[in-house]
Amino acid sequence: MTMFQHSLAVIAVIAIVFAVAKKMKVCTELTLLLAALGALVAHLIIPMGVDERSALPFTEIIRHLVEGTFNYFDVCMTFLTATFFMTLYKETGGVNYLVRQIVGRFYKKRVFCLLLLLVVMMVPGAVTGSGATTVLTVGGLVGAVLAAMGVAEDRRVALVFILAAMSAACPPINLWTMMAAAGANMPYVGFTAPLALLSIVGALFATFYLTRGTKSDSPVDAVLDTLPEAPQGWNALRAFVPFVVMLVLILGARVVPAYWPVIGLPMIFMLSAAAVLLCSPKKVNVLDVAVTTVVNLKELVGIMVVVGILNQILTLTGARGLISLGVVILPIWLLFAALWLILPVAEGVLQYAVAPLLGVPLIMLFNMKGFNAVIALSTWSVMWPLGDCLPPTAVVGRATVMQLDYKGNYYKGFVKAALVPILFILALCTVSMIFNNQLGNLLGV
């Protein structure tokens, strides 16, 4: 048996274990872990042909598993701290205050009100990199305002989902880009402009397409009555100070790097969370908020830890190299024609695991062909989150449906309503991918 056949057999074992575990209703995180363990067992049992190595000692097996859990530890810490910051802001009533202010002042100015709601939706996902966080922190409130503006239920849920997906793609934190770039030894630099352009254009199109034909003709007071009260004592200064702290800490390292300490994104979000506690008139139990954060992020952090293990085992067994080879030898026209479909579907199956598994070899292929890898990776990273409403995982789609208490049909109602904006964003990303060099020159990337 050659190494090629060995790696192919390992991939087959992963696919079989994944399918069987899913059939037995095992959650996605444990399914991926079982697939990794199955691959490891297959690697130990199946002969490796002429390139035969010594048997893997038990301690080495443990080392690979443990090292795998650390592959995305920094990303997990960023994710947890950013979501803790946003959850704390929500629990202290800051989100309620902001949304009530927007509705109170701008409800009658429909376009401006929609733009402000778009900003409110984009911020949590942009700073955390998670669409689920957007839905869990502000999705319900924005959904209530949209209902008051007369937006139909299907369209409302579709809009909250798409804005959550675009917020996850929006810079400064895009986890798909971060994971794929880390896997390809590529610095996370230069992605801000292309990610912002694609995600904001997509969000704007979805917002105005899905709210077309509606009117803001209810009395403002009646709309405010449908929204939860903000605790007494909140004002504009208190509401904005935590975000100012976050921006200063992020920009400080870029503006005066020689005189700025190495803080790191996790500590920046923790310091911003401390600013929330100092500014908030309402006191909350910090540990309870942390537990809520962990419970809300269990699936996403769990997937990232397990994907790290799977990645380590795929590399050990040669399967990752084989997948990369399979992608790298594909004709480029086929990728241009099919990635808009492959990426969201793969996201629905593998979640964040698609970024290192498909993203890394794709970066290498595009780089090898002389394309602008930064623009190309940005376009894929905006396409991936759109698959978060697709089975078997559908994490953000399910979270949106639960948060907005949607009673309609998931596919015939919600997904159907979201289809046109989704296709628009996929088309926009595909065109940007094809003209990556030109767009790169335009944006100076």
Place this chain on the structure above:
Amino acid sequence: MDILVIINAIFTILTYATALFFLVAIVRAFFKTKNVQNALVYCIIMVPFVLRLLRLK
């Protein structure tokens, strides 16, 4: 520049404290859950936090 070194050291300690804070939250979530699959996922999530705090990795 010496001050920056001291501040960086403080931030390193604070980063470890943040890891400990979230480990405590994960352990609490682990004891609260009644679902076996969720409990297993929490156990897996704990691994890198424990090893980082023990400075083994």
